[in-house]
Amino acid sequence: GAVVSQHPSRVICKSGTSVKIECRSLDFQATTMFWYRQFPKKSLMLMATSNEGSKATYEQGVEKDKFLINHASLTLSTLTVTSAHPEDSSFYICSAREPGQDNQPQHFGDGTRLSIL
């Protein structure tokens, strides 16, 4: 079945560092990928929809200058948390859906645990 790979699985870094998270669709082309943030014991919050070859669509309240999304190819989207601070610590999860499968489930990566010291 369709597989989404997310890397790295865990990042620990100092405040002020920029962190890049990669999301790859391994056996299908994904024109659309999604980035979620999950707080402890909370549900997933959609941050943005990443569109291949165009600008991402951010949800209300998400700072696009803080969370940079690049979807340069049909199999790769990246989320860069710029100048990360402790309040950015969270679990970030990406997902992708196969083209033409709008009613079908998204495939999720295994998530990235980001810890800012």
Place this chain on the structure above:
Amino acid sequence: GDSVTQMEGPVTLSEEAFLTINCTYTATGYPSLFWYVQYPGEGLQLLLKATKADDKGSNKGFEATYRKETTSFHLEKGSVQVSDSAVYFCALTSGSARQLTFGSGTQLTVLP
């Protein structure tokens, strides 16, 4: 807007007990409904889905029926196992954007 209301946890059961996790939704149009499961430290995995009214999704002994009249998609399993311990999310997609809207998640712990 669309929303999903899910039974709050945590839920703690003994092995072989019957499980029900309630889920109701509000959506325009005709949503597709999903249950996802998240094991500790991992991403989400699709557990089951239903795309139209009266459909029953099933997988690994779990079942959920798409009830349009009650706008519900309750998750059930007849006999839970310790390995079922995880967080369960009810979700839907609807509208032109087809984005996922998640419920708050229900933590299930099954004790031996």
